[in-house]
Amino acid sequence: MTKPIPGGHRRVDRVLAPEFVADLAALDLNEIRSRRLLAEQEEADLSFLRRMLHGRIDIVRAEIARRDPANAGRSLIDSLVEILSDPRPEPRGLGRHVSVEPTRVDEHRRHAEQAISDAVMSDVGARTPQELDAAIVSLTRHEHEVSETRAVVQKVADVFSEEMTRRYQEGLADVESVLEPSVES
Numbered sequence: 001m002t003k004p005i006p007g008g009h010r011r012v013d014r015v016l017a018p019e020f021v022a023d024l025a026a027l028d029l030n031e032i033r034s035r036r037l038l039a040e041q042e043e044a045d046l047s048f049l050r051r052m053l054h055g056r057i058d059i060v061r062a063e064i065a066r067r068d069p070a071n072a073g074r075s076l077i078d079s080l081v082e083i084l085s086d087p088r089p090e091p092r093g094l095g096r097h098v099s100v101e102p103t104r105v106d107e108h109r110r111h112a113e114q115a116i117s118d119a120v121m122s123d124v125g126a127r128t129p130q131e132l133d134a135a136i137v138s139l140t141r142h143e144h145e146v147s148e149t150r151a152v153v154q155k156v157a158d159v160f161s162e163e164m165t166r167r168y169q170e171g172l173a174d175v176e177s178v179l180e181p182s183v184e185s
Helices: 011-015 029-066 080-084 105-115 121-126 129-169 175-179
Strands: none
Touching: 011 029, 011 129, 029 080, 029 121, 029 129
């Protein structure tokens, strides 16, 4: 799903196609903004998919840890809030400001579930240690693929941001026009 297909019709295919960032100087500012927004939207969706995969990885790891005799007595359900919460109380850095929300939530949920379609997640307690280990390997590999694609999409969004900045700095675009509300006739 996340690997771009040359000539494909998905948003990720369009955003990562070489022609998407070709000849930026020939594009008008509205097209630059539109393409940047498209890349940002894909980044938001890929980020959402990564978070879903991380959650599933955390659940499988928690089941593996729960089976350790030192952790006996706690059920996976009792530990779910702890498992899925971010253990880092401090902010993790500035990160990227993205002003869009994921748009394909159901599609990504299905995709994450397909990544472990052997029913490992439907009942982790009934899985063998080998099945759980295999699920970790599969989910981790998939998460790495999504992360790599997301990093490339971020670079595409940055190309458009840099082009907009260049135009503003060189006086080729008017910052005031961005701030003014559009007037419809």
